Amino acid sequence: MADAPPSWDLYRSFLAILRDGSLSGAARSLGLAQPTLGRHVLELEHRLKISLFTRSQAGLTPTAAALELRPYAEALEASAHALLRVASGSQDEVRGTVRLTASEVISIEVLPPILAELRHAHPGLVIELVVSNRNEDLLRRDADIAVRMVQPTQRALVAKRIGAIELGLHAHPAYLARAGKPRTAADLAQHAVVGFDQPSLFARGLTIGNHAVTREMFSLRADNDLAQLAAIRAGYGIGVCQVPLGRRAPGLVRILPSVFSVPLECWVAMHEDQRATLRCRVVFDALVEGLSAYLKT
Structure with a gap:
């Protein structure tokens, strides 16, 4: 009789x-x-007939075989968590767990009142919020x-x-009181500007006026969107902010909108199979309604 496959606990x-x-x-x-x-590690190595870790002063170092197995083990993990979420719910009442992912700014600045x-x-309902700028794989x-x-x-x-x-340039009133308000794109060279350190694919296509946006323009560089937003709100300088966020009290001042x-x-997206799950439909509809209202603020 063939050996049973390794259990999920081992992975x-x-x-x-x-x-x-x-x-x-x-x-x-x-x-x-x-x-x-x-x-668990010894048993998994025995079952798979490979070595997974080597010991070093820094701790346990994964072997090449372990790194090759990692994405498959993570897929098992995602499936196990999805199974538990499905089992936690009910088909005729809104209860159970829904795992939701959104970008840093949307998760921290926009979703809390919607989820409340x-x-x-x-x-x-139990919400698991994955805060990430990476596009998680719904499939x-x-x-x-x-x-x-x-x-x-993705299909399905x-x-x-x-x-x-809409994204626009914004600054805190206290900063503008000290530094003045730029009237042209060229005036930005005389101001403290907040922006990225390493440009994302989205940031590489940005221009201000006729000038490409580069990291050399910034006197504060950070690849975390929340860090940039916090710096703008603290009065460090001028930076990019979602226009609806800029209107919130205490408000920021929009700069050079033209x-x-x-x-x-x-967009709000879910796997098509989730349409049959009441709790997922309820969360999906609430997000659509709440985010639509946010765009109108």
Whole structure:
């Protein structure tokens, strides 16, 4: 009789050690004893007939075979979590877990009031919020629903276009009181400007007036959108902000709207199979309604 395939517990321990780099760190993250994790690794190596880790002063170093296995183990992890979310729900009441992913700014600045209202209406819902600018794979079930800033291209997805969120240059009134308000794009050279360190694909196509946007323009460089927004709000200088966010109290002042205005697409997407799941439909509809209202502020 053929050997049974390795259990999910073994792969879960394998992934935890990969991510933490040590038995002690993985044991803390999983709430297991180090000897248990050690046994899991040895058993998985025995079952697969390969070596997964080598010991070094820095901890446990994954072998080439372990790195090759990682995406497949992560796919198992995503499927296991999706199975638990499906099992947690009900077909005739809004309860259970929905895993939602969105960008940093949308997750922190826009979604909280939408999710709070959703929780008030449906206290049986549990939301798992994945804050990431990376597009999580809905087909692989990394998340149930995604708020995306690009149009989804994968088949088997249900996608709703919310509209375009306008991006504009903004500054805090206190900064403008000190430095003055630029009247032309050329005036920006005399100002503190907040922007990226390493340009994303989106940022590489930006222009202000007739000038391409480059990192040399910035006196504060950060690749984290929230760090940039915090600097603008603190009065460091001028930077890019979603126009609806800039209008919120205490408000920022928009700078040179005729020179810099960039549309950022906003979509809500989920796997088409989730249409049959009541809790996912409810969250999907709430996101569409809430984000549509945000665009109008």
